[in-house]
Amino acid sequence: MQRRTVLKGAAVGGVMLLGAGFWALPSGVAPAPLNLAGAQQALANLAGRELVSLKGWSPAEVFNHCAQSIEYSISGYPQLKPAWFRSSVGPLAFSVFAARGAMRHPLDEVIPGAAALDAPATQAQALERLQRAFADFAAYQGELQPHFAYGALSHGEYAQAHVLHLYNHLSLIRLA
Template structure:
């Protein structure tokens, strides 16, 4: 299954907010829907504005680069669904889902309109816009598989 097209994400997301969370979230998710949307918004936004913390350069050049290549070749991603972004603000479990969804929509809009070089990913290092688009799509598909199936 191809990953989510980021340009269509906002439309799909807002049309499906009324569905039960368990239908949108990955089985075994540690976070509620709002927290998951906040986390996804953070990673998309940080690819433009800069991540708060990076893994060591050696990690990004070796294990991180290898993980990026594997994910891009496979077209899917597998990672801890409870891993917060190092240095990012805590996810607010009480933030209304509609606000979290708007935050993700805004982050996707920022990303899709971005034409300059992207900030390095904390684990993967430098990524092209296309690589980030594919990686973000896989990331969202893993956290929100119910959104892919609509």
């Protein structure tokens, strides 16, 4: 009986926290339209420009991180959160991000089990990797792998997740 009470309390608390989080998400103008073409255009606009990060990862590390996420949606993430998380909290968080049209997550948190963010090392090469990852994802017609936190996503949902993820990271990138 106590376990049921604890689970109900956790669920109610989680819903309240996500509801509050919904309103805390940024609602400003995105750097480009919230679709793959918009993200690709935003990246094209950065090509050949000297960029700096306001804090945390370098622009090259940010681009490598975002590329990893896209690549893993096709090949499979190295580590997944527990099944209960991917079928409850994760999808709920994604639905809040999707409804709000913005994502907020720790911008220095690596993908669990992912390779180091140091390759390719140059900003230009990392940006090319990310642009290639977006192009590969846009053309991919096979079955996508479960997201490490959100669980199973359709191609359209994954596209939205990748774009929101990129835009969240770009919030710390500026022209030098």
